[in-house]
Amino acid sequence: MGGCKRYLCWLMLVGSVLAISDGAIARSAEANEAPLATLPTTVVVSGEQPGPGLWRVSKDGHQMWVLGTLLPLPKRMQWNAAEVEQRIADSSAFLRQPSLNFSVKGGMLRAVFLLPSIMKTRNNPEKQKLKDVLPDELYQRWLQLKQQYIGRSGSVEKRRPLVAAQELMEKAIRKNDMTLDNFVSERVNKLAKKAKLEQVRPSIEIRFEDPKQALKEFNTTALEDTECFRRMLDRVGGEIEQMKLRANAWAVGETEILRQLTITQTYRSCADALLETKVAERHGLLNIEQRLRDEWLTKAEETLSQHAQSFAVLPMPLVVGEDSYLDRLAERGYLIEAPGQGEDQVSAAVSEAEPDTVGNEALVER
Numbered sequence: 001m002g003g004c005k006r007y008l009c010w011l012m013l014v015g016s017v018l019a020i021s022d023g024a025i026a027r028s029a030e031a032n033e034a035p036l037a038t039l040p041t042t043v044v045v046s047g048e049q050p051g052p053g054l055w056r057v058s059k060d061g062h063q064m065w066v067l068g069t070l071l072p073l074p075k076r077m078q079w080n081a082a083e084v085e086q087r088i089a090d091s092s093a094f095l096r097q098p099s100l101n102f103s104v105k106g107g108m109l110r111a112v113f114l115l116p117s118i119m120k121t122r123n124n125p126e127k128q129k130l131k132d133v134l135p136d137e138l139y140q141r142w143l144q145l146k147q148q149y150i151g152r153s154g155s156v157e158k159r160r161p162l163v164a165a166q167e168l169m170e171k172a173i174r175k176n177d178m179t180l181d182n183f184v185s186e187r188v189n190k191l192a193k194k195a196k197l198e199q200v201r202p203s204i205e206i207r208f209e210d211p212k213q214a215l216k217e218f219n220t221t222a223l224e225d226t227e228c229f230r231r232m233l234d235r236v237g238g239e240i241e242q243m244k245l246r247a248n249a250w251a252v253g254e255t256e257i258l259r260q261l262t263i264t265q266t267y268r269s270c271a272d273a274l275l276e277t278k279v280a281e282r283h284g285l286l287n288i289e290q291r292l293r294d295e296w297l298t299k300a301e302e303t304l305s306q307h308a309q310s311f312a313v314l315p316m317p318l319v320v321g322e323d324s325y326l327d328r329l330a331e332r333g334y335l336i337e338a339p340g341q342g343e344d345q346v347s348a349a350v351s352e353a354e355p356d357t358v359g360n361e362a363l364v365e366r
Contacts, residue, residue, distance in 0.1 A: 042244035044177040046076035049251040051184070052258070053339025054087060055319060057304065057312075057329055064095070064303065064310045066326065068319035069185055070250040070258075072178035072243060077251050079184060085191055088311050094192035095303050095312035097185070098292040099203045122163045129157045130164060134226065141233050142168075149175055149236070162225040162270050165232035172236045178247055188313055197311070202299040204291055228270035250316070255339050259320045297328055304334070 055066040065087040088094070124133055131139050142164070149171040150156060156164050173180060192199070235243075242261055249257035296314075303310045318325045330336045 042241050042248065044074045044076075044244055045248050045251050046074060047078065048080050049074070049077045050080050050083075050253050052250055052253045052255050054083065055326060055339065056337040056341075057300075057326065057334050058337070059304060059334045062304050062308050062310075064300065064312055065091070066312045066314055066319065067184075067188065068250075068255075068258075068316035069097075069182070069313055070246060070316045071182060072173045072180050073184070073247050074251050075174075075177050075179040079187065079251075081187055081191070084188060084311075087309075088188070088191045088195050088197065091195070091197055091307070091309045091311040093200055093303050093307040093310040094188075094197040095200045095296075095300060095310060096202065097313050097315065098296040099201070100288065100292065101203050101205045102207075122160060123158045124160050127158070130159070130161065131157070134161060134229065138226070138230055138233070141237070142229075145172075145233060145236055148172075160225060161229035162232075165229045165270075168236055169232055172240060173243070176240050176244060178243065185313060188311075192311065198307075200299050200303050200310075202292070202296040204288070204295060206285060225270065232270070253339070255320070258316060293323075293325060293328070296325060297332075300325070300329065301332070 052068055055068070057064040057066060067084060124130075130142065134142065145168060146153075146156070149168055156167055159167070170180060246258060246261050249255075249261065300312065303312075314325060317323075326336050
């Protein structure tokens with residue numbers, strides 16, 4: 001069931017509002033990004049790095065420490081989690097990222113038998129290929145980037161545009177010394193489990209009573225995913241340097257740079273291509289972004305009221321983006337302090353850590 005659930009999550013939201021690899025969805029805000037010509041060549045940092053500081057949410061003597069996560073990150077960095085480890089040790093509850101869970105009638109055994117049908121949803125209906133469903137100019141751009149990052153693979157030509165674009169993006173990220181492995185969330189989860197914190201899981205469950213029929217509908221549904229595909233090609237062709245800068249900024253703890261380099265709107269068009277279909281509407285996949293936000297805010301307030309100190313993890317766009325969950329808490333009367341604002345924000349362990357590459361000048365190399 002785990003593989004089925006994970007693939008359906010990725011399929012339905014394309015890594016957009018949540019980062020599918022770890023079951024969380026992060027909606028991004030529109031960016032005012034610098035033209036590519038103004039960007040120097042970026043060298044991705046390596047070695048031990050401190051990561052960003054923690055945001056502090058407080059009210060009535062209770063506080064919650066929030067870590068903003070990001071993908072991709074530098075492939076060869078080792079995260080110094082000293083401050084996070086101490087905050088978790090002093091907490092009694094761990095608020096996880098918001099997640100969207102899928103279940104099918106019949107449970108795990110039924111899900112296993114559905115896997116062949118699930119895999120078919122990656123491909124275009126009626127055995128069409130990318131060249132059959134894309135405008136010619138867009139397909140020619142695809143061929144150039146495909147040659148650069150994927151090579152001569154023929155199977156990817158059968159994929160739906162949004163699936164092919166996602167594969168291209170993943171290959172480009174890995175070839176630029178970055179990784180989509182969510183080692184930060186995995187480390188935090190292990191620390192919280194070791195400390196025996198109460199686990200608070202804000203989630204929405206979508207249940208498929210007739211999953212076979214749902215998959216059949218999706219297999220025959222044409223998606224309006226050309227814009228998604230175009231934006232993904234734009235990112236691969238022109239925003240890899242921005243992605244490197246964001247990854248470096250997270251690694252060395254430059255939160256102001258993370259604010260300036262807000263993640264683009266690419267994934268919204270990919271999510272919309274799926275969520276605005278009749279199939280999605282029939283199966284309860286409407287207003288997912290709002291429902292997840294409301295669920296997280298409810299759980300956050302409950303956790304803050306019930307625990308003197310707690311710890312939470314959120315995708316960085318939901319921490320510093322235009323639709324920040326922390327801003328929503330501020331509207332409800334909570335005090336929000338960014339890293340460095342509180343007197344005791346930076347622990348001695350972190351301040352003593354000396355990363356291999358530090359300072360603003362380490363973010364780029366001209």
